[in-house]
Amino acid sequence: MLEILTANRLYDGDVVYRTAAGDWVADVDAAELIDSTDRLTLAVAAANADVKASKVLDVAPIAVEVTDGHIVPKRLRERIRAFGPTVKSDHRPGAN
Amino acid sequence: MYRYDEFDAAFVRERVVQFSDQVERRLKGEITEDEFRPLRLMNGVYLQLHAYMLRIAVPYGTLSSTQMRRLAHIARTYDKGFGHFTTRQNIQFNWPALKDVPAILSELAEVEMHAIQTSGNCIRNVTADHFAGAAFDEADDPRPYAEILRQWSSLHPEFSFLPRKFKIAVTGAAHDRAAIRLHDIGLEVKRGDDGGIGFAVYVGGGQGRTPMLAREINPFVPEADILAYVDAILRVYNLFGRRDNKFKARIKILVHETGIDELRRMVEEEFAQIRGGVLGLPAEEAERIRAYFAPPRFEERPAVSAKLNAARTANPTLDRFVKQNLHRHKAPGYTSLTISLKPIGGIPGDASADQMDAVAVIAETWAFSEIRVSHEQNLILPHLALDDVPDVYQALAAAGLATANAGAITDIIACPGLDYCALANARSIPIASQLSERFGAPERQDEIGPLSIKISGCINACGHHHVGHIGILGVDRKGEEFYQISLGGNPDESASIGEIIGPGFYAEGVIDAVETVVDTYIKLRLSPEETFLTAYRRLGEAPFKEALYGA
Structure with missing residues (x-):
């Protein structure tokens, strides 16, 4: 099973994903794809160190698929976190 | 309108300073999230799906133009240019950064607003009828009492850590527009035989996973005793409400498990001890607070506006708007106008x-700078001269705010759902949007008449689905959004909890299912005057069930 690590950034709450280099970025496609338990354990430990360092919070591994070269979370909830609310933006007053 | 006194202003300012320091320490890593979470929640800061969310209290739904302008400024400066008015008469911003929250709270404090007690197991923002002080049918303005309760409950040390959150609603009229039977405590302002003010007190209502209607605990508590009586209820709840199980912690469960008669006995016993003490409400203090809510100086006007009637004749869309969005005012020649936040x-x-x-x-120009937020997620201009309605309509239309659907099928309540909320299991807003489009044609809405659809994206029922004439509850069924339909719910003085009509529907089927229910109603109603709710109560669920699922 393919997984990536997600969290929310502490200072603004934004949804972020952990890259192979250990950075936290908004682009889900930049996340490190993890396919082994050992690798996941290491990544979670490193992510938890970032929680302790007050960079991010609510770290969680999420299941993903790779479709047309893009990372797509399996659960709807996580797709909404990755790609934003599904409400029609032209119906959102003030939306740009 | 109530103005902060020195005490209010001081405690709000102190809280801003205190929370600013807490945020700074959190961002520096000096306190952990576990330590910080209860502190941020006490100041209305949640962490939702995409970002933090700030919930700001709008006491009893009353806003001034100055406050509304400040909310606009906050939306523009610190958020993505919009805000979301909620079923608790509050406003939520969906995208503030934690680092900006102290600045936002500071800007709010300048206009006598805050986010205190918009979360946590305390007494939340007290809500009231959105036509308070204006409606033709009220015994008295409920807001002075909501304000007195706000003052009593703000930072109340004894009631800051209740078994669970606690919601109080006050209505000033026998026709309940504040859904008091769905609150932990519901109060109805009444006149006694001598003309004196008192309250019918209801206790133990609520929605969520175990919906219950509040029971009458006392038919008439005199004004002087109301604080002591409410305090007695809170004391009994604080002592005996369950703390072992979050899902059984609301007072509705205590009422249900104890029985209303025994609970009444316990409350009366407590009340007997504190009655006439420091919680007595002296008539002069009630009068002092009431003075803040004195109605504006209404001019003498004819009850019928020739100007408005001529404009209606000339403009059919204005005519339809007037039929749909105006509410009868107590002063001749005036009206209350609903600004629908439900564009099709x-x-x-x-x-x-x-x-x-x-x-x-618009409120400043024509409506005494007074605005209300309704629990139906609309805005209200409570006091407006009928003569000014055509001008206000034009100004609203220019702002995209002239949707003529107050109380109609497209005036849908929906919680933020899975698009925003961390607790949700399914989306609410896209369902609301699709239903609104399906039924949006004016002639279709007029054909259907008054019918409320209320949608929640999880069992917590923020979208009031239990009391929608048609209620929709979104659940997660093996990873897919699935929607249960209930019928016959109603929040007013003839309150009822909707009944689940049968197996639910996936997202692609639920819109058609609602239309089937609506068409069945239209086919079976005795006349166009028989509303959906009346027809449902007469017919029962059988014909709707048959239409949805076959014989």
């Missing part, structure tokens, strides 16, 4: 910064 196909309760500014200007 739009997001219930959302308003852009520009729209908030427009409402502030």
